[in-house]
Amino acid sequence: MAGRNFEKFVDLASKIVAVGKNYADHIKEMGYAAATAATKAEPVIFMKPTSAFITQGQKIVFPPGCKNLHHEVELGIVIGKQARRVPENEAMQYVAGYTVALDMTARDQQEKAKKEGLPWTLPKGFDTSCPVGPFIRADQLVDPHNVQIWCKVNGKLRQDGTTKDMIFSVPYLISYISRYITLFPGDVILTGTPAGVSAVVAGDVIEAGVGDLSQISFEVARNDEQQ
Ligand SMILES: O=C([O-])CC(=O)C(=O)O
Numbered sequence: 001m002a003g004r005n006f007e008k009f010v011d012l013a014s015k016i017v018a019v020g021k022n023y024a025d026h027i028k029e030m031g032y033a034a035a036t037a038a039t040k041a042e043p044v045i046f047m048k049p050t051s052a053f054i055t056q057g058q059k060i061v062f063p064p065g066c067k068n069l070h071h072e073v074e075l076g077i078v079i080g081k082q083a084r085r086v087p088e089n090e091a092m093q094y095v096a097g098y099t100v101a102l103d104m105t106a107r108d109q110q111e112k113a114k115k116e117g118l119p120w121t122l123p124k125g126f127d128t129s130c131p132v133g134p135f136i137r138a139d140q141l142v143d144p145h146n147v148q149i150w151c152k153v154n155g156k157l158r159q160d161g162t163t164k165d166m167i168f169s170v171p172y173l174i175s176y177i178s179r180y181i182t183l184f185p186g187d188v189i190l191t192g193t194p195a196g197v198s199a200v201v202a203g204d205v206i207e208a209g210v211g212d213l214s215q216i217s218f219e220v221a222r223n224d225e226q227q
């Protein structure tokens, strides 16, 4: 991992791989089928393009046609070196660090896609759908499975979870994803959201953090192309 500047992981990344249904309380609030021994072995995986990234100072913009935009706070894993078919017991060697991320979701469009059995690419991958925070070095977060992740909207706490409640661990996810998709330095894995997701409107300010290690604040803006 030497020689690379992971402070700028957004510029290094070639992709964002996102995990869904990783917290039982969020599975429940969304009405997803309960996890079973069988589904536990298979996390839900989807992707966002790197054009979804925004960093502080930029605004979250409603995608065209969306009337119900949700925040989802998530721990992001920043990959440190190329990972292909990595065994779980070696997976942590591939972690450069972490970040706080928002998996912004056009919930109305995602619900429509779910009903029709279609992919979530646009509801999850539109421009500005992946606000991220500063880089957290791996040695600053020694136990990624025991940290608070939280999200406030206009100062009001909406999500207050802990990564202790993740169904699939960080090494499991790296191992599982890298069986199918080679991960490269700077790539980000979003590890799923705890309960408390809710709608935001233009003018709202979303704050989120991973413990007190990384904190972000983003304003939501309407889409000026909106019909
Ligand atoms: O949209 C969803 O509910 C799936 C997801 O991203 C998550 O669980 O974090």
Ligand SMILES: [Mg+2]
Binding pocket: 018, 019, 020, 072, 074, 103, 190, 192, 193
């Ligand atoms: Mg999510």
